Amino acid sequence: MSPYSETPSAALLPSGFADLLPGEAEAEARGIARVMEAFSRHGYQRVRPPLLEFESSLLGGSGEALSEQTFRIMDPSSHRMMALRPDMTTQIARIAGVRLQDAPRPLRLSYSGSCVVIGTPGRESDRQVSQAGVELIGPDSAQADAEVVALGAEALQELGIDGVSFDLSMPALLLGLIEGAIPEGERAALIHALDRKDASAVEELGGSVREQLAVMLRSAGPADRGLELLSQVDFPEKIRGHFDRLKASVDAIRERSPELRLTIDPVDVRGWRYHTGLCVTVFSTTSREELGRGGRYLAGQEAACGLTLRPQALLRAAPVPDARPRCYVPVDLARADLVELHGSGFATVAALGRDQDPAAEAQRLRCTHVWRDGAALPL
Numbered sequence: 486m487s488p489y490s491e492t493p494s495a496a497l498l499p500s501g502f503a504d505l506l507p508g509e510a511e512a513e514a515r516g517i518a519r520v521m522e523a524f525s526r527h528g529y530q531r532v533r534p535p536l537l538e539f540e541s542s543l544l545g546g547s548g549e550a551l552s553e554q555t556f557r558i559m560d561p562s563s564h565r566m567m568a569l570r571p572d573m574t575t576q577i578a579r580i581a582g583v584r585l586q587d588a589p590r591p592l593r594l595s596y597s598g599s600c601v602v603i604g605t606p607g608r609e610s611d612r613q614v615s616q617a618g619v620e621l622i623g624p625d626s627a628q629a630d631a632e633v634v635a636l637g638a639e640a641l642q643e644l645g646i647d648g649v650s651f652d653l654s655m656p657a658l659l660l661g662l663i664e665g666a667i668p669e670g671e672r673a674a675l676i677h678a679l680d681r682k683d684a685s686a687v688e689e690l691g692g693s694v695r696e697q698l699a700v701m702l703r704s705a706g707p708a709d710r711g712l713e714l715l716s717q718v719d720f721p722e723k724i725r726g727h728f729d730r731l732k733a734s735v736d737a738i739r740e741r742s743p744e745l746r747l748t749i750d751p752v753d754v755r756g757w758r759y760h761t762g763l764c765v766t767v768f769s770t771t772s773r774e775e776l777g778r779g780g781r782y783l784a785g786q787e788a789a790c791g792l793t794l795r796p797q798a799l800l801r802a803a804p805v806p807d808a809r810p811r812c813y814v815p816v817d818l819a820r821a822d823l824v825e826l827h828g829s830g831f832a833t834v835a836a837l838g839r840d841q842d843p844a845a846e847a848q849r850l851r852c853t854h855v856w857r858d859g860a861a862l863p864l
Contacts, residue, residue, distance in 0.1 A: 501604055501612025512806060513615065516644060517597050517796050520617045523640040527632075529595035529619050534576035536599070540566040547783060548575040550758030554602045571602040574791055575759070577620045578784035590623030590787075597796070618779065618793035625788035627730065630763050630781065631737035637767060637777060637792045638745055644803040648770025650746040651738075653708065654753040655731045655763060659701065661724035666694040679752040701751040708735050708747035715751060727762075734763050759783075765792060772802035812854040812861045813847030815840075826861060 498504070505513060521531065539560075544552050554571040570576060573596050581592055597617040604612050619636055621629050634651055641649050659679070663672055671690065675698075678686035684702055691698045697718050704711035712732050720728055735747060757764050762781030769776055776799055779792035812831045814823070816838065826833055831854070840846045847855040847864060854861040 499612070503613075508808065512800055513796055515806070516800050516803065517615070517617050519643045520640045520794060520796065520799070521595060521597055523643045524595040524617075524619050524636065527593070527636055527639075529593040529636075531595050531597075532577065532580055533596065533598065534570070534573060534580060536601075537567050537569060538576070540568040542579065543568045543570060543575065546575070546785065547578065547759035551575065554604075556601055556603060569601040571600055572793070573598060573600060573616050573618065574620065574779075574782070574793060577791070578622075578782075578787075578789065581620070581622045581789075582785035582787065591629070592622040593619070594622070595619045615796040616793050617796050618777070618791055620784070620789055620791035622784050622787055622789040625762075625781070627733035627737040629790050630734040631741045633779065633790050633792050634738050634745070634765060635742045637765075637779075637794065638742055640794065641767070641769070641776065641799070644799055646769050646771060646776070646799065646803050648746075649776075650748055650768050650770075652748045652750055652753075652766045652768060653731065653735065653763060654750050654757070654766075655727050656754040656757045656760065657762065658720070658724055658727035658731065659752055659754060661727065662694055662697060662720065665721060665724075667692050676754060680755060682752075698752070705750045705752065706748055708749045711749040711751065730762060763790070767792075767794070769802045772798065774798050774801070776802060810854055810861075811850075811852040812856055813843060813850060813852040814856040815843070818856060822856075822859075826856075829861075831861060 525531065540557060544555060551571050556569040558567050558569070559565075560567045577594055577596060581594065585592060595618065597615070600614050600616055602612055602614065619633060621633055638649060638651070663675060667675055675687065675690040678690055679698065679702070682702060682705070684699065687698050687702060688695050697720070700714055700718050704714040712735060715728055715731075718728075731749070735749070738745060738747060753764070753766075756778070757780065760780045760782045764780035765778060766775055767777040775795065777792060777794035779790070781788070781790045783789065809830060809832045812826055812833050814826070814833050814835055816836045818835070823833060834847075834850055834852055836843070836846065843857070844855050844864065852864065854863050856862075
């Protein structure tokens, strides 16, 4: 009898946390391995930051933007406050700026692991999330942006995900336009209207920049059409460079990955808390959820661009992989036969004694094959 059979509450987990069962956990591990291999092929070296850090370190600098999403606990040894990472990007920035400060730039790093977030209203179910990503630290160029996007596309292709699109935005362009024309107390309502794509509210709240904002609203969609519309907007000189960079990044991505589907949303500023330039969100026609996001930010004092993929979302969008066949084998099966089975893609389940009916035992243990007469025979 299970030790938990008389305690139903033992099966309950905190909101937003879940067990991954056989099949699910293996699929996630295999998916992450394939994504990380794609990153490794392009020279991105893997690092592994800790799950916990001192609060002052994890949430310092750009990490302050993650403060509201962070669980905190007291270190019983030092009595200092510690924090569970809600995101790994700021940790990679710390590693680059402290542990790898003397490494040559561009610095290409990759990572994977779990993060814990408090959750946002309506998304409290997503508290433990897996991440796998890359960071390109040092250069600030459209070509660097394109490398990160192209690498993300290759990783998704590795998993067989179809209908992938990368949605690009430049929050600094919108925010710069609004900050120069709209009083601070009125900006939140305008940004909310832009987020809802409410053209009438934008017309009412847009003040002296309502015409520019109306064009930016209409620009959301395919990148080429959107850039053509935006090129007609008379942006102030001090923010014109953000549009030029958006166009340059699209051109660089097109040159590197001409088949990639690109869209732009010039009024998207949601969730881009510490980003300073081009921002990227990854979607697929096979899923209703984001597959990843990233963009340009400051790693300490260095320019950086990264992309974080969500393995759990990727696996929901990817084709279901074939389960590995399981072969029930006798306890004394020769080593050479085991090696051959494993080389042929079988998982072997060994008997722990002499079975009178190996086929029945194989079926009970949910095997697909049983070893008989020197071969793996299907059940």
